Amino acid sequence: MSQLGSGLTLFLSLMVEAMPFLIFGVLVSGILLLFVNEKQMIAMFPKNPLLGALSGSLFGFLFPVCECGNVPVARRLLIQGASAPVAIGFLLAAPTINPVVIWATWTAFPDQPAIVILRVVFSFAIATIVGWVFSWQPDLKPFLQPNIAALMPASIAAPSGETIEASNFLKPGNYILDPSSNPIALDAANLDAVIAIASPKRKSILDRLPLLLDNTVQELREMGGILVLGSLLATIIQIAVPRNIILAIGQGPVTSVFAMVSLGGIISICSTVDAFFALSFASTFTSGALLAFLVFGPMFDLKSMGLLLMVFKPRAVFYIFAIVFQLTLVFTLIINLWIS
């Protein structure tokens, strides 16, 4: 009974501590989604592949989105003509390399600045390396899903309703229904067109505020739900798995990394709040394992895999997974075996 009481306290503390960061992340990414002109930003990216990958990885600082938001944004970047290293660098780095996530990680680990710094450094390095690797494929189209590839060179003025409608099933993102109840994906690439459907007049900034409200509520529901499930899982592991088993796995320099990478890949918790999840393992798992969770989880998990498959062909998703996975292992095992 007292185990259950402690479990409840643990669960609620994770939720209450994470809630402000979740709200902040959702709000900032919603504001940028609705009010920032991405096309002008894309024109500013350098053409050099390595510099492109570097700047794409840092783009998250201006565009803080967690891993639920980065795939739609990366998709828009590709459609609007950003190069592969920029888009992939952004895709992998944005969920971690942004002020909200860094602040949340600092909040969770005030006594261990190394965790915060290394999380940023490793994520940045991995995102840049993968973006650079993908720059060797000058034409990304064979790696992309046909509907995205078809949109790439074409003018973005035409609403892309037909293409997207063809395979709408289980597709995340914001959708609105047109007057004949057909879903239309809502994103910056077709935002103006979508808004034009809803109203004959072009909407002003003030008129977009209701859209911001809708976006905030939907995102909070989606990520809040996952946060509840993630916190529940963390709590169950803490109170149900015997301590000697957790310690046996968590204190092994190699087993702990594999365990936390797997956990990060499965639970799909939003990167804005995953530091709080990791915190509940801080006393039993090695630093390398916590880092593996914090670096790998935002880049690749079950939820983002579903999203990635909407943009990339399975082969490309596998490449991304394989490179990110191996680099995460290399970096975190170096920490566990030689440094800490």
Added chain:
Amino acid sequence: MAIQRLRTQFAPYLAEGLVTLALCMWGILILHYWHSGKMGLLIHPNYYGLTLAAGCFLLMLTCLQVLKFWRRRIQVRPQHLSLLSPAAMSGIMLSAALVGLLITPRPFTSQTAIQRGLQDKTMVTRANPQVFRATSKPESRTLLEWIRTLDVYPEPDAYAGQRVNVDGFVVYPEDLPDNYFTLTRFVISCCAADAYPIGLPVRLEQNRKTYAVDTWLAIQGEMITETLNGQRQLVIQAKTLKAIPEPDNPYYY
């Protein structure tokens, strides 16, 4: 047919209503924890303001949603299509908030202290304090200050004979004889999820059963050095033990 039409007509209202209720309940829950003083059980005081702002924001969001209903502005319906339906996600959030409202969180107990490694002598990954300030008078050191002092200079004999005046709750470690218990407190740096226990063994004149597990005690006594489980360590020789009420904020930071 009519039911089908009604369902299509009201489904968006239901989904929107459910998510609004869930967000509202989370706002109320956070304000309730703040008002009832239970926030201290869950998170570090540094984050009270932030969490409180989040609670107010959620209630503001609720008001805006109600305003939207009022103006019947539901024709634009963004939908996240994902693994679980929007209603299921709202339901999950709502249930979590209701559990929080119905069941009052309790501070961690001795069982959690043992589970979280009170007995482990070699914790590899415990957070190290970045700041340390020594208190000159031994009798005004808290339990945490004793532990930090010991971390800096771990020779037990250096403290033998010093007066002790500390409080905490009772834990019976399995590896101590019947006339010992460990006086324990939890330390947190962010929220209850990272709480770790600290404690010092207390030697009694009688069997420890007099002081039930999880009882909060203020103990006055003297430091002595003893060999327990093959290790020489600092032990509190209790002179007076007074039961105290559980503090509103049971953690050290």
